[in-house]
Amino acid sequence: MATSTFPKKPPVTKGAAVVVEYVDRSPTTQSYLPEIVKGLGVSMKHFFKNTKEMVRGERPDPVLERYDDGISTISYPEQKRPYPERFRGLHRLTQREDGSPRCVACLCCSTACPAQCIFIEAGEYAEGDKRRGYERYPVKFVIDELRCIFCGFCVEACPCDAIRMDTGLHATPYDSRDQFIYAKDLLLNQPGADGTVKSANPRHEPGDKSHPGVDRLRAH
């Protein structure tokens, strides 16, 4: 019967030749028993430690606990790494009180976007709407999240606080490019990290007493 062998030490180089030392596997090595017992020991240690902490209600954040232990792997997506405070999440479009987009289709964001990944088709409000002739709305508003470099220029450029990157989310790992093309309805219904679809800034509609600027209803 042929004897199985494996290298014991790194190869020793003598000049150009490489000399490899081989040793026979011992029955202990062959059976893997010591390593199995060691592995079970580690599992049992964590089992009892985790159970004790859970019963006492002492369990810290499992991700941060891993970092403290020097372990850099986590069980994603059940566990997520803590994001830095300045993390920019996926985009969303904010809504007015009546649910319509705050976006006035001015194209400032798409003009500022260095990746040219925002497409907007502007439209006029319907006849009789007080916003008709005063401001427009996006018939289509599309962001290609795969081309986006998350620079935030679009948010900075927007005069209406209509586009935000405060969702605290990163892109879901889809399997087709089409699924990263975010259209208006999806963007409008994506809540911010605070759980609302509104903007943090109050909106002064044309005609409101609080409206500070040009108002066609008052013939300004």
Ligand code: SF4
């Ligand atoms: S974050 Fe930057 S790259 Fe992405 S859509 Fe906005 S402006 Fe474009």
Ligand code: SF4
């Ligand atoms: S999101 Fe803001 S900057 Fe972009 S088109 Fe709408 S109003 Fe203009």
